[in-house]
Amino acid sequence: MKLTISKRELNEAVQHVSKAISGKTTLQILTGIKLDVTSDQVTLTASDIDTTIQAFIPITAANGKEMVTVEEPGCVVLPAKFLVEIIKKLPKETVEIEVGEGFNTRIKSGRTDIELAGMDPQEYPAAPAVDDELTFRIAGSKLKELIRSTVFAVSTNEQSPILTGVLWNLDGARLKLLATDRHRLASTVAVIDAPEDMSFHNIVIAAKTLNELVKIISDQESVEISIGRNQVLFNVGAVHFYSRLLDGNYPDTTKIIPTNFKSELDVGTKAFGDALDRAYLLAREEKTNIVRLQAGEDGAVEITSASSGVGKVLEQLEAEKFTGDPLRISFNSKYMLDALKVIDSEQLHIGFTGTMSPIIIRPGDGKESLYLILPYRTSN
Amino acid sequence: MKLTISKRELNEAVQHVSKAISGKTTLQILTGIKLDVTSDQVTLTASDIDTTIQAFIPITAANGKEMVTVEEPGCVVLPAKFLVEIIKKLPKETVEIEVGEGFNTRIKSGRTDIELAGMDPQEYPAAPAVDDELTFRIAGSKLKELIRSTVFAVSTNEQSPILTGVLWNLDGARLKLLATDRHRLASTVAVIDAPEDMSFHNIVIAAKTLNELVKIISDQESVEISIGRNQVLFNVGAVHFYSRLLDGNYPDTTKIIPTNFKSELDVGTKAFGDALDRAYLLAREEKTNIVRLQAGEDGAVEITSASSGVGKVLEQLEAEKFTGDPLRISFNSKYMLDALKVIDSEQLHIGFTGTMSPIIIRPGDGKESLYLILPYRTSN
Structure with a gap:
């Protein structure tokens, strides 16, 4: 693997995906960010198993600007903690990355020359699959508002894991979010641009995921949401945000209101x-x-x-x-x-x-x- | 004690003096701020014994504006933690304070009516005395620069208490500050407006004090510094900032440079x-x-x-x-x-x-x- 890449694009991608890294992981490979370089694009992946974030950098930007020059496609996993800090501090606008023997990786920019012990990408878990999915779009500002209006009311008690998430329901183009910790409850509804007959129920998404998600959504963007059997995928511009749905039945709250x-x-x-x-x-x-x-x-x-x-x-x-x-x-x-x-x-x-x-x-x-x-x- | 006072002035004074309050004090009376009301001025005092801060509010401002109406002079000690938060959140521009039986204190503003258990001001320690003092003035910006340039190098190890302070020396109108933690050292000099024959040596002021002091000095202000036998007094506008000098002999660092x-x-x-x-x-x-x-x-x-x-x-x-x-x-x-x-x-x-x-x-x-x-x- 060998490429030259725009520091700005690489840094933005690294900052986005790094939000999935957990300080508490016991799996060494998940302390890293995976770089996947093909002749079409560069893909960065970070994950804590429950949440996986991918960012894509095209070889050529929409405005025709060359962002990446690929000399040799390939794949490597690099330590996230160090990458997050060093990329933004590199001295020049472009970065050269070359993977050698044993995933030993060389990062060069100007007169800065860094060697990093890379990890084997074969050990990295496969990206989550979203199957049997329902897909709809929502404005970034509206999605952020829905999340902000409810997520504060989730339970922080890990004894009731299902209550640490926010309940999502869709019926007749009405998307409803609800959260409760048994002492208080918050719920809100938005009318969205989805077919009248599209519906889902009892979908629970971890508050932690939603709190990270709102950080990477801009108000102008539209977000595509695909809800599968075990996973939800938020497609935000060039970033894919996967989250495992919480297992279990959310309590029926209709009777207490x-x-x-x-x-x-x-x-x-x-x-x-x-x-x-x-x-x-x-x-x-x-x-x-x-x-x-x-x-x-x-x-x-x-x-x-x-x-x-x-x-x-x-x-x-x-x-x-x-x-x-x-x-x-x-x-x-x-x-x-x-x-x-x-x-x-x-x-x-x-x-x-x-x-x-x-x-x-x-x-x-x-x-x-x-x-x-x-x-x-x-x-x- | 009974008075009506400008919320803005009272809030500013409370915020200033509260910087002396230590969360770790074991003396109940020192969790409070002392209010002293005379027909001339209102004085607020807070202290952790090592550091004492006093703020003065005149009855009439320099521009002729009435800031305080005193109905009855007096004195009380009120809980700092609560005062710091509540005064700034009061609904109106003026605050009425009245001390009743057993130092029970009533604070009114608009339709907010607060009762606070006040403490006996007789229990409050006397303000520090600065004796045999040397007094000089220095521009606020210059003093902040001197402190900022040295204070980071103090020791955080309480085993060598003298090194947790900054050493001050004055000779021939040259004020020198120096700090060291035995691994590194920082020193700087400023020429100040003091008589050529004024001098002091081995004056050590706690870094904690200096870090709080810089927060209340504005660049435009001039600060009057009085160095006494056991105390230093920084006179910053309407605020008096006392600090006990650290005991002991500062190590001689001239030979290691x-x-x-x-x-x-x-x-x-x-x-x-x-x-x-x-x-x-x-x-x-x-x-x-x-x-x-x-x-x-x-x-x-x-x-x-x-x-x-x-x-x-x-x-x-x-x-x-x-x-x-x-x-x-x-x-x-x-x-x-x-x-x-x-x-x-x-x-x-x-x-x-x-x-x-x-x-x-x-x-x-x-x-x-x-x-x-x-x-x-x-x-x-």
């Missing part, structure tokens, strides 16, 4: 969020982050928090509208603040069904997002 | 630093960060590093000038890179006296800074 409320509260998102944020500063001194919310027919809203030995906070604001029974309920203020952070709407609509039933938060702008928080049972 | 060299190398700072940075990427895989430097009469400079099982880096560059014996020396590349980071000069002058004698780095712009690195003895 109340549709009738005893009290309903409309408030300005900023006023409510700012007041809650101040109450949280004391609430967080107690590990439960508890605040108490009170509201009555006159529309006066009170938020209180207390930490023994430190003090208490009382916040007052006016509801834009309040209907139903007078309210007195306690909840984890951190969960509410997390939901408020991803709501862009200026108004909130909050529904209550009792001190032990879920609180439902919806943005006032008509978006189909829904946030649920379980109240906290307190003695008073 | 060679003045005659066997070889001397002039190189461009950027070219040398970039090459070293790349070599460091492999060198750091071995804990010693070792690189080898070779140079000969023809001015060809080679920097090499190697990590067993990973690979090696060879960097070549041209000296601007090389005189003396051919050179072959090993050193800790991280130490050299640390020194290069604070050298603004485009050229470096490096002197060598042998493989076991200190390497001396000086900026090429005539500044009186000096950096010393002990070479590393290698088997080949």
